[in-house]
Structure formats: C-alpha cells, structure tokens
Amino acid sequence: MSTATMIDHAPYLERAFELEVAEGDERLAGVAGEIPPFVRGTCYVNGPARFRRGELRYRHWLDGDGMVAALTFDGDGVRFRNRFVRSRKLTAEEEAGRPLFRTFGTAFPGDRLMRGIGLESPVNVSVFPFGDVLLAFGEQGLPWALDPHTLETLGEHTFGGRLNLISPFSAHPSFDPESGEMVNFGVSFAGRSPSLTLYRVSAAGELLQRRRLPLELPASMHDFGLSRRYAVFYLSPYLLAVEKLLRDGATVMEALHWRPELGSRLLVVRRDDFELQASIPIGRRYCLHHVNSFEEDGRLHVDVVELERPVYGEYQVIPELFTDAPRGRPVRLVIDLERWRLCDRHELPYDAAPDFPAIDPRRAGRPYRHLWLLGISHAGEPGRKFFDQLVHLDWRHPERRDVYQAPAGSYLASEPAFAGDPSAAEGGVVIVKRFDAARVHDDYLLFDARDVASGPIATLPLRRAVPAGFHATFAAGTAGRSTS
Numbered sequence: 001m002s003t004a005t006m007i008d009h010a011p012y013l014e015r016a017f018e019l020e021v022a023e024g025d026e027r028l029a030g031v032a033g034e035i036p037p038f039v040r041g042t043c044y045v046n047g048p049a050r051f052r053r054g055e056l057r058y059r060h061w062l063d064g065d066g067m068v069a070a071l072t073f074d075g076d077g078v079r080f081r082n083r084f085v086r087s088r089k090l091t092a093e094e095e096a097g098r099p100l101f102r103t104f105g106t107a108f109p110g111d112r113l114m115r116g117i118g119l120e121s122p123v124n125v126s127v128f129p130f131g132d133v134l135l136a137f138g139e140q141g142l143p144w145a146l147d148p149h150t151l152e153t154l155g156e157h158t159f160g161g162r163l164n165l166i167s168p169f170s171a172h173p174s175f176d177p178e179s180g181e182m183v184n185f186g187v188s189f190a191g192r193s194p195s196l197t198l199y200r201v202s203a204a205g206e207l208l209q210r211r212r213l214p215l216e217l218p219a220s221m222h223d224f225g226l227s228r229r230y231a232v233f234y235l236s237p238y239l240l241a242v243e244k245l246l247r248d249g250a251t252v253m254e255a256l257h258w259r260p261e262l263g264s265r266l267l268v269v270r271r272d273d274f275e276l277q278a279s280i281p282i283g284r285r286y287c288l289h290h291v292n293s294f295e296e297d298g299r300l301h302v303d304v305v306e307l308e309r310p311v312y313g314e315y316q317v318i319p320e321l322f323t324d325a326p327r328g329r330p331v332r333l334v335i336d337l338e339r340w341r342l343c344d345r346h347e348l349p350y351d352a353a354p355d356f357p358a359i360d361p362r363r364a365g366r367p368y369r370h371l372w373l374l375g376i377s378h379a380g381e382p383g384r385k386f387f388d389q390l391v392h393l394d395w396r397h398p399e400r401r402d403v404y405q406a407p408a409g410s411y412l413a414s415e416p417a418f419a420g421d422p423s424a425a426e427g428g429v430v431i432v433k434r435f436d437a438a439r440v441h442d443d444y445l446l447f448d449a450r451d452v453a454s455g456p457i458a459t460l461p462l463r464r465a466v467p468a469g470f471h472a473t474f475a476a477g478t479a480g481r482s483t484s
C-alpha cells in the first residue's frame with residue numbers, strides 16, 4: 001500500500017456512497033437557531049444517488065442516477081422531500097432489474113449507449129425552476145421536467161418539440177434575472193467536426209434562437225458565462241476522443257485527455273445573434289465552472305474558477321475521492337471590448353481546490369462583489385478528501401478570509417445556494433448540506449452570507465441522510481409549497 005492510500009483526510013466518506021436511499025417526505029423537527037423570515041421558498045439540489053445496481057458498483061461520482069431534493073420553507077416550518085428523476089435510464093434499468101447503460105466512469109460487458117451516440121443521461125447534475133416546471137439536467141442531453149411541488153417526473157423536456165434527444169444541451173443553463181430568458185449551449189463531438197450549439201429560450205419556453213459554431217478542437221465544456229450582451233466560453237484543452245467512446249467501449253472518463261500544451265481560449269459570442277466576436281488565448285489552465293460575467297466601462301469581466309488541471313479524475317474510484325485534488329483559484333479575466341484582448345487578470349487568494357461557486361442570482365450578468373464556494377482544507381496533501389470548507393470571498397476586499405470549517409469527519413455535500421434578503425442588496429443567507437459521516441446524519445445549514453466564519457445561524461436536521469448533491473438553487477416564493 002502506498003503512503004498516499006494510507007492517509008485518510010475523509011474518514012467514513014464511503015458511507016456517503018453506501019446509503020440506502022429512500023424517497024420520502026418529512027417535516028423537519030429539532031431546528032436549532034433562527035431562520036430569517038425572508039427565507040421563503042425552496043432550495044432544490046440534484047445529485048447522483050445510487051452507486052450500485054445488482055452486482056455492479058459504480059466507479060465515478062458522476063455515475064449515479066439523479067435524485068432531486070427539495071427543502072421548502074413555507075411559513076409553517078421546513079419540509080424535506082426527495083425523489084429520483086425517473087429518467088429513461090432509471091426506468092429501463094429498474095424494469096430490467098440490472099444495469100443496462102454505460103456511465104461517465106463505468107463500462108461493463110454488453111453495456112449500451114443512447115442510440116449508439118452518447119451516454120443515456122442519469123440526469124444527476126443540476127436543477128432549475130423554469131416556467132411551471134422544475135428542470136433536472138444531466139451532463140449532456142435534454143433536461144427532464146419535474147413537478148416543482150411533488151418532484152414527480154413529468155417527462156423529457158423538448159421545448160415544445162423544437163429540440164430532440166440528440167440535441168446537445170449542457171447542465172449549466174444561464175438565466176437572465178430580469179427577463180427570465182434561458183441561454184444554454186451544448187458541444188457535439190460526433191460527425192465530421194466538433195461544434196458548439198447555442199440556444200436562447202424565452203421565459204415562456206419558446207426557442208428563440210439556435211446557432212451552431214464550429215470548434216477547432218473536440219474540447220469538453222461544462223459551463224459558460226453570460227453577461228448582458230455576451231455569452232463567454234472558457235475552452236480548455238480537455239479533449240474527448242469520441243471514437244474511443246463509440247467504437248472501443250471506453251467510458252467518457254477514459255476518452256478524455258488533458259492537453260495543456262494546446263492552450264486555453266476564451267470564446268466571446270454576441271448574445272442576441274450568437275455571432276462569434278473573439279477567440280482570445282488565456283494560458284493553459286482548466287475551467288469547470290464559471291462564477292459570473294458582466295460588462296463595465298468598456299470591459300468584459302469573466303469570473304471563473306480556474307484549476308491547474310481537470311478535476312474529473314478526482315471523482316473516482318469511489319470512495320477514494322480527491323486524492324490529488326488540483327489547486328485552483330477564483331480568477332477574473334478582463335477583456336478590452338475595443339481591442340478584444342485580455343487586458344487584466346485578478347486572482348482571489350483562496351486555492352484549496354475550490355469548486356461549486358455561487359453568487360446572488362439577482363446579480364447574474366451584472367457587477368457584483370460576493371461569491372461563495374466549497375473548498376478542501378487538505379488540498380495539496382496526499383490521501384482522500386472531500387469538501388469541508390464553505391468560503392465567502394469579496395472582490396472588493398480580496399484579502400478578507402471568511403471561511404467556515406466543518407468539524408472533522410463532516411463534509412459539505414451540496415453547492416451553496418443563496419437566498420436573497422429583499423431588503424438588502426447582496427444580503428441573504430447561504431444554504432449548504434452537511435453530512436456527518438461518523439453518525440450518518442445530515443443537517444442543512446443556514447449561514448449569514450456575509451459572515452460564514454461564525455458558523456451556521458440555523459441547523460436543520462434531516463431524519464435520514466441522503467447522498468451528496470452537486471448543484472443547488474434557491475427558488476423564492478411558493479414554487480415548492482407543500483401539497484399534503
């Protein structure tokens with residue numbers, strides 16, 4: 001056994017992947033602390049929740065079938081509900097009583113792809129309210145519509161039949177906080193040359209625009225930035241050898257290759273007609289998640305979490321996660337909109353494998369100061385680890401360090417979700433789930449968004465622990481009201 005495998009910075013982490021997950025509905029009891037009265041609405045989280053089917057044990061965190069959880073603050077208290085997304089993959093495998101489809105990181109003899117051209121999505125990455133429904137997203141492919149109250153799966157969402165199951169569609173749509181418009185993208189790897197497809201959908205759900213742009217490289221991309229006038233793509237040279245997936249039986253993980261010598265670029269596309277404006281070289285780092293983008297004084301600010309290399313290799317082999325978690329930082333790339341050149345670059349000083357950045361969604365595409373993200377305290381050391389820090393950063397005061405450290409053996413198990421205080425610009429709470437692995441116990445934690453270091457202002461215990469989630473969103477109002 002190597003030294004690296006003997007050091008364990010995440011004791012009992014395996015328990016997060018071995019939970020017997022039951023769907024349920026409970027009213028929370030034993031809430032400690034105070035929930036500010038402006039917190040009304042539902043915190044939705046999507047994440048992979050089933051890591052075994054039959055004899056098959058999945059290898060990669062992205063492999064599990066998606067489960068959506070809803071934590072609803074309804075004035076009478078707090079309610080928790082969780083349901084699997086009844087995707088095509090889940091229903092077919094339940095019917096068969098065995099695994100059928102290859103996943104992001106797990107292949108097996110006789111496994112299938114979706115129509116032979118890509119993965120059948122486990123719909124396990126993100127969830128957003130849109131119109132009358134809740135949309136649950138997987139890494140690529142159309143979202144699935146859920147009832148926002150009951151979380152019942154309604155079906156694959158085709159935007160009125162305008163998109164179909166081979167339309168590439170990312171798990172990171174962006175929403176304009178004023179118009180409610182959705183902009184999204186997808187990358188196609190099959191066919192003669194790779195391409196980037198962009199979509200604009202009205203708040204009413206009508207597909208307003210679709211455009212396909214050629215890509216020089218088959219670069220995988222997970223997220224993008226949206227300002228008032230531009231869509232921005234951080235193209236890292238993390239290339240998908242699609243023939244390995246389609247012909248050789250490889251997993252996506254095995255077909256991805258990091259080629260830093262090819263360099264990273266920022267593609268800037270005009271938002272109203274999807275015309276390419278610029279392709280700007282920006283070094284050789286990797287970006288999984290954007291933070292925000294906005295224009296100010298003739299400059300486009302593109303804020304991302306920049307990592308020294310891709311992180312997907314750290315999501316395996318369950319439960320030995322993040323053994324070599326890459327360092328990274330929140331970075332602001334400033335583009336001169338006249339010369340279309342990178343004219344400035346600012347870094348925030350937190351580098352402990354940051355990820356899952358969140359902002360006040362009211363500031364999406366607009367100038368803003370504050371962001372929240374998760375970090376791993378032992379980043380840079382050997383041995384498995386998991387997220388155990390909630391970090392609040394302020395672009396105006398980069399030196400300020402506002403960090404909540406979870407107790408030893410506890411992990412932060414969902415993206416921070418921001419619930420805004422209507423009476424305070426950028427004021428509000430952030431909501432994060434904490435998994436106590438020793439006790440196999442979950443609490444949702446509420447923090448004063450401007451002071452996370454002081455610890456939670458409210459602790460909301462669940463009766464039963466549920467698996468870690470990926471992306472979270474807070475929907476203010478009554479969308480998630482309880483119905484029973």
Ligand SMILES: [Fe+2]
Nearest residue numbers: 172222289471
């Ligand atoms: Fe993501």
